[in-house]
Amino acid sequence: MKNKAHKRAGGFLALSLLFLFSFAPGAAGAATPNGPMIGVKIYEYAGSFSKLFEEWHSLGVNTAFVGAALGADPEFKALAKKNGITTFLIFPVFFDDAELEKDPGLYAVKSDGERAEDDWVKFVCPTREDYRCRKIEEAKRLVREVDPDVLSLDFMRFFVFWEQVYPDRTPESLPNTCFDTSCLEAFQKEMNVHLPEDLAGAKTANKAKWVLANHAREWTEWKCRTIAGMVRLLAAAAHEVKPSIKINIHTVPWRKGDFGGGIEAVPGQDVVRLAPLVDFISPMCYHHMVRRTPAWVHSVAQDIYDRTHGRVLPSIQVDKAYIDDPYTLAQFKEAVTEALKPPSLGVVFWSWDALNKAPDRKEALKAVLGDPGSRPGR
Numbered sequence: 001m002k003n004k005a006h007k008r009a010g011g012f013l014a015l016s017l018l019f020l021f022s023f024a025p026g027a028a029g030a031a032t033p034n035g036p037m038i039g040v041k042i043y044e045y046a047g048s049f050s051k052l053f054e055e056w057h058s059l060g061v062n063t064a065f066v067g068a069a070l071g072a073d074p075e076f077k078a079l080a081k082k083n084g085i086t087t088f089l090i091f092p093v094f095f096d097d098a099e100l101e102k103d104p105g106l107y108a109v110k111s112d113g114e115r116a117e118d119d120w121v122k123f124v125c126p127t128r129e130d131y132r133c134r135k136i137e138e139a140k141r142l143v144r145e146v147d148p149d150v151l152s153l154d155f156m157r158f159f160v161f162w163e164q165v166y167p168d169r170t171p172e173s174l175p176n177t178c179f180d181t182s183c184l185e186a187f188q189k190e191m192n193v194h195l196p197e198d199l200a201g202a203k204t205a206n207k208a209k210w211v212l213a214n215h216a217r218e219w220t221e222w223k224c225r226t227i228a229g230m231v232r233l234l235a236a237a238a239h240e241v242k243p244s245i246k247i248n249i250h251t252v253p254w255r256k257g258d259f260g261g262g263i264e265a266v267p268g269q270d271v272v273r274l275a276p277l278v279d280f281i282s283p284m285c286y287h288h289m290v291r292r293t294p295a296w297v298h299s300v301a302q303d304i305y306d307r308t309h310g311r312v313l314p315s316i317q318v319d320k321a322y323i324d325d326p327y328t329l330a331q332f333k334e335a336v337t338e339a340l341k342p343p344s345l346g347v348v349f350w351s352w353d354a355l356n357k358a359p360d361r362k363e364a365l366k367a368v369l370g371d372p373g374s375r376p377g378r
């Protein structure tokens with residue numbers, strides 16, 4: 001990982017060498033040579049860029065997950081490079097409001113035959129060749145325009161509004177997609193499974209019921225293959241434009257046993273299969289909104305690391321969302337500490353906007369980072 005921060009540190013070279021030896025690839029606690037990655041998710045920004053970068057410097061922020069418009073802004077780009085900020089370009093893959101508005105036929109389809117839509121969460125079917133080609137071209141164009149250090153694949157999965165899935169949910173109650181003609185055909189061909197002839201004219205719901213009752217394992221396998229396949233294509237496209245670019249994937253924060261293997265069965269994210277295709281795995285550990293404890297943040301990162309030995313970079317929420325229970329300063333501080341525990345590479349805050357509005361949380365972040373005992377790999 002390129003990281004030009006910490007120029008202030010005395011004995012920089014000696015420290016770097018020390019860390020390089022301490023953190024050989026695959027070693028536990030594989031923090032970056034220059035310490036933890038401290039990231040913020042920032043989608044748009046209206047104020048002064050120079051002030052923004054000054055503030056990031058004072059907070060120890062060395063990583064920015066940016067939306068395409070901000071990432072392509074020439075002043076933002078120049079200042080990010082000058083300040084040694086590692087940039088992750090957030091690239092939503094199967095989430096695209098404009099495409100769905102133009103052609104509602106692109107919607108993914110749930111097992112009840114309805115559109116994969118829940119509030120603002122609307123998913124595109126993952127097997128439409130025309131859409132996939134447009135996304136691959138868009139990724140190439142944005143890598144060229146934004147020139148990020150990392151292409152960060154978001155919504156790189158099947159539909160689920162996981163932000164509102166709480167620990168008491170049963171696996172059967174979770175949505176399963178995509179059962180449109182395109183996916184059902186791809187599934188049968190790829191997995192050598194054939195729907196009975198008498199279902200040929202049946203409703204989508206009946207076909208889905210048959211698949212899930214008779215070939216649930218093959219269905220999950222096909223979903224995971226479909227997601228991994230698209231990651232491989234997008235990574236290859238990005239490398240074509242910028243050979244040194246790294247790839248990240250945002251993952252649904254479900255551990256191996258959660259919801260009966262739900263991470264594979266529902267979003268189709270098999271981290272073991274994905275790890276060799278990407279440089280980072282970034283679980284969205286927004287504990288408060290999914291009614292978990294701050295300690296759960298670390299357990300999600302640890303679970304991914306145990307299974308992949310990959311580079312895990314959890315993101316946490318700064319402010320409450322969706323549910324109204326209090327999210328105290330003490331809880332936030334604990335979540336930061338948990339996110340930084342080895343083998344995590346650091347912590348990413350969702351979002352900069354929320355952090356910027358909360359001076360007490362900024363101070364808490366400084367306090368945690370100032371405590372050497374809480375740094376990963378130390």
Ligand SMILES: [Zn+2]
Pocket residue numbers: 108109125126127178179180181182183184
């Ligand atoms: Zn589909």
